[in-house]
Amino acid sequence: MGILVDENTRLLVQGLGRDGSFQASRCRAYGTNMVAGVHPRRGGTKFEDEVPIFETVAEAVDATGANVGLIFVPASGAADAIIEQVDSALPLVICISEGVPVQDMVTTIRYLEGKPSRLLGPNCPGLIRPSTQTKIGIIPGNILSEGRVGVVSRSGTLTYEAVVQLTELGIGQSTCVGIGGDPIHGTTFVDVLEMFQDDDETDAIVMIGEIGGTKEQQAAEYIKNHVTKPVVGAIVGQTAPPGKRMGHAGAIITGKAALASEKIRVLREAGVHIAESPAVIGAKMAEVLGR
Amino acid sequence: MNIHEYQAREILESYGVPVPRAGVASTPDEARKLAVDLGGRVVVKAQVHAGGRGKAGGVKLVETPDEAAAAAEGMLGRNLVTHQTRAGGVPVRQVLVAELTDIADELYLAITLDADARAPMVMASSEGGVEIEEVAANTPERIVRVAADPLIGLSPYHARDVAMKIGIPPDLIRPATTLIMNLYRIFRDKDASLVEINPLVITTDGRVMALDAKIGFEDDALFRHPEIRSLEDPEQNDELEQKAHDAGLAYVKLEGGRVGCMVNGAGLAMATMDITKTAGADPANFLDVGGGAAEDKIAEAFGIIVSDHDVEAILVNLFGGILRCDVAARGIVMGARSTGTQLPLVVAMRGTNAEEGLQILADAGLNVTTVGDLGEAAKALTNVLAIGPAGPNGGTD
Numbered sequence: 145m146g147i148l149v150d151e152n153t154r155l156l157v158q159g160l161g162r163d164g165s166f167q168a169s170r171c172r173a174y175g176t177n178m179v180a181g182v183h184p185r186r187g188g189t190k191f192e193d194e195v196p197i198f199e200t201v202a203e204a205v206d207a208t209g210a211n212v213g214l215i216f217v218p219a220s221g222a223a224d225a226i227i228e229q230v231d232s233a234l235p236l237v238i239c240i241s242e243g244v245p246v247q248d249m250v251t252t253i254r255y256l257e258g259k260p261s262r263l264l265g266p267n268c269p270g271l272i273r274p275s276t277q278t279k280i281g282i283i284p285g286n287i288l289s290e291g292r293v294g295v296v297s298r299s300g301t302l303t304y305e306a307v308v309q310l311t312e313l314g315i316g317q318s319t320c321v322g323i324g325g326d327p328i329h330g331t332t333f334v335d336v337l338e339m340f341q342d343d344d345e346t347d348a349i350v351m352i353g354e355i356g357g358t359k360e361q362q363a364a365e366y367i368k369n370h371v372t373k374p375v376v377g378a379i380v381g382q383t384a385p386p387g388k389r390m391g392h393a394g395a396i397i398t399g400k401a402a403l404a405s406e407k408i409r410v411l412r413e414a415g416v417h418i419a420e421s422p423a424v425i426g427a428k429m430a431e432v433l434g435r
Numbered sequence: 436m437n438i439h440e441y442q443a444r445e446i447l448e449s450y451g452v453p454v455p456r457a458g459v460a461s462t463p464d465e466a467r468k469l470a471v472d473l474g475g476r477v478v479v480k481a482q483v484h485a486g487g488r489g490k491a492g493g494v495k496l497v498e499t500p501d502e503a504a505a506a507a508e509g510m511l512g513r514n515l516v517t518h519q520t521r522a523g524g525v526p527v528r529q530v531l532v533a534e535l536t537d538i539a540d541e542l543y544l545a546i547t548l549d550a551d552a553r554a555p556m557v558m559a560s561s562e563g564g565v566e567i568e569e570v571a572a573n574t575p576e577r578i579v580r581v582a583a584d585p586l587i588g589l590s591p592y593h594a595r596d597v598a599m600k601i602g603i604p605p606d607l608i609r610p611a612t613t614l615i616m617n618l619y620r621i622f623r624d625k626d627a628s629l630v631e632i633n634p635l636v637i638t639t640d641g642r643v644m645a646l647d648a649k650i651g652f653e654d655d656a657l658f659r660h661p662e663i664r665s666l667e668d669p670e671q672n673d674e675l676e677q678k679a680h681d682a683g684l685a686y687v688k689l690e691g692g693r694v695g696c697m698v699n700g701a702g703l704a705m706a707t708m709d710i711t712k713t714a715g716a717d718p719a720n721f722l723d724v725g726g727g728a729a730e731d732k733i734a735e736a737f738g739i740i741v742s743d744h745d746v747e748a749i750l751v752n753l754f755g756g757i758l759r760c761d762v763a764a765r766g767i768v769m770g771a772r773s774t775g776t777q778l779p780l781v782v783a784m785r786g787t788n789a790e791e792g793l794q795i796l797a798d799a800g801l802n803v804t805t806v807g808d809l810g811e812a813a814k815a816l817t818n819v820l821a822i823g824p825a826g827p828n829g830g831t832d
Contacts, residue, residue, distance in 0.1 A: 163757050166759075167757065170787075219655065220658055220659070240757070242725065243655045244655065245626055245653055245655045245656035245659075246548060246628075246653055246655065246656075247548070247555075247585075247623065247626050247653065247656065248656075250548065250553060250554060250555065250585040251585045251586060253553050253585075254553070254554070254584065254585040254586050255586065269756055282756040282757055283756070284754075284755060284756065284785070284786040284787055287785065287786065297702065298702060299700055299701065299702020299703060299706075300700045300702070300703075300754075300756055301698070301699055301700030301702065301703035301753075301754035301756065301786075302700060302702035302703040302705075302706050303702075304703075304754045304756070304785060304786055305703060305706065305754065305785075305808065305809060308785060308807075308808055309808060309810075312808070325700075325701055325702060327548070327550040328548070328550060328553055352702070354701070354702050354705055355705070357550050357551070358550075358551055359550075378706075380702055380705040380706040380709055381705040381708075381709070382709050382712075383689075383705075383708045383709050383711070383712055383717070383718055384705055384708065384721065385687070385689060421709060421710065421713055421809075422706035422709055422710060422809055423710055423713065423808065423809035423810040423812075423813060424810070
């Protein structure tokens with residue numbers, strides 16, 4: 145079954161600048177079926193001599209039947225790109241762009257309500273599913289191995305760290321999903337946990353959180369009530385100084401809940417197996433799986 | 436990005452929010468003249484990007500223009516240390532001189548973004564003039580929260596609701612509603628992260644007025660607000676942090692640490708900081724070089740870490756995604772050559788073009804220990820720190 149993507153995934157990439165082109169090329173090399181590119185001034189040309197480029201998302205979807213959109217456009221135009229893809233009813237929209245103005249995202253997320261599209265990100269590494277050789281985003285394909293552990297994380301690069309640890313211990317992954325590090329983002333921990341719980345390719349879950357916000361608390365609540373598969377959790381930022389980046393009022397809203405220690409406490413209470421350091425996420429999963 | 440109170444006050448004024456008559460002075464003489472114009476009895480307030488000014492001697496009520504000049508003299512050109520500043524305090528270059536207001540009641544009003552509600556949130560309280568954290572901790576029921584709809588904005592009835600709930604008298608509900616609506620316009624128009632009025636006052640002659648103002652802005656949105664960016668006062672920030680900020684790097688100096696950290700991605704950066712602990716040392720900094728960092732940006736990041744004299748070893752942990760490890764390695768070599776540092780490096784490089792990156796470092800002849808993951812990094816770091824910076828691989832002063 146698998147989550148979010150499968151062998152029928154038809155990828156559209158919007159934002160084919162230097163970085164976007166490099167990463168789109170990597171997605172194709174991993175095995176992803178990229179069917180369209182979108183670039184306002186390069187319509188009618190081809191990406192890597194094979195994939196047609198269109199001027200608008202609507203044209204590209206019409207012509208190719210693309211069903212997943214990937215966004216690399218600069219942060220100033222990222223929200224606009226998300227809205228363009230949502231208006232073309234792409235079922236899954238993944239925004240990699242970092243530094244999107246948060247008020248743009250507040251408006252965009254509200255606009256998405258009731259629409260058929262699911263948003264992943266922004267400021268996320270996307271996702272990767274080894275069993276169908278589908279990579280949508282920037283997670284390096286060579287660190288993954290096919291298997292039955294689902295990985296979900298707020299961080300990009302820390303996700304890779306966890307995947308490397310798993311792979312080195314011979315523990316393969318079903319799907320690996322980065323939900324993004326911005327305070328306002330689309331798909332949440334709870335959304336992905338629900339998908340992994342229902343996924344017959346996933347036996348256990350790694351969840352990596354960090355300080356700030358209360359998303360981990362919501363995840364803990366969901367795990368306690370709905371997740372029967374074992375979950376290994378790690379929370380980073382235990383050495384981060386408090387209050388460094390939060391304004392007065394923001395600090396009130398999250399308060400104590402934003403601390404690493406508090407998140408670890410609620411996750412543990414929800415039955416999550418906590419990796420004591422980010423270096424032992426893989427080892428903890430091995431222990432839980434009895435390997 | 437933060438701005439000074441006097442700058443925030445000007446923004447409020449331009450949006451029609453009532454504020455006391457005031458002016459800004461950068462010399463005692465200017466403060467005296469302002470006090471004369473304002474009728475003698477004034478408040479002199481040091482302009483720094485930090486709260487807690489009152490207790491630190493940065494706010495003085497005076498009766499005459501001469502006293503205003505003396506108060507300004509005592510603040511200008513000195514560093515003000517409050518519980519929110521770094522240890523040495525921050526320099527005071529201007530004072531705000533404002534007319535005294537006769538206060539009947541002090542309230543609290545703020546607009547910020549609530550990540551859980553995914554919406555701008557108006558927060559208000561009948562308890563103003565004190566630190567709102569204390570109100571939240573002791574009497575949370577006295578804080579009123581109303582979320583705005585991001586698409587249609589704050590509705591006037593929302594603002595009225597807030598005004599009524601914090602006890603604004605019936606005949607002042609209308610101006611208070613207008614004031615709240617105008618603060619919301621500032622929040623949205625200017626991409627603010629926080630608009631905070633503490634205290635919002637009701638005067639004895641029946642007016643609603645913003646007696647103090649704090650406005651913070653989203654860094655990610657400054658590209659479309661040159662008028663806000665021009666208000667930046669770099670002197671208020673830590674020197675290294677400012678340098679990093681100018682280079683587009685997310686850097687936070689951590690007191691007492693001796694392991695410099697260079698990482699891409701905030702999550703991995705925090706994980707790397709946490710790992711230095713298991714090696715028996717504290718991290719000297721948080722540093723996320725970001726996604727598509729170019730060579731010169733990496734070199735600059737390296738230079739910032741090295742210029743922190745507490746640093747005895749550097750832990751580099753890069754996972755190529757958008758960032759390519761070969762690009763990063765060339766940046767590190769560039770930074771190491773331009774600073775001439777001999778500090779030991781523990782380097783983990785994985786992902787996009789990692790092998791090329793490690794080869795570039797090896798070819799450059801730097802003092803590098805290569806590791807495969809965080810666990811190995813902790814062990815290598817322990818060894819490197821035990822040998823010390825003056826060990827066999829070369830020393831530093």
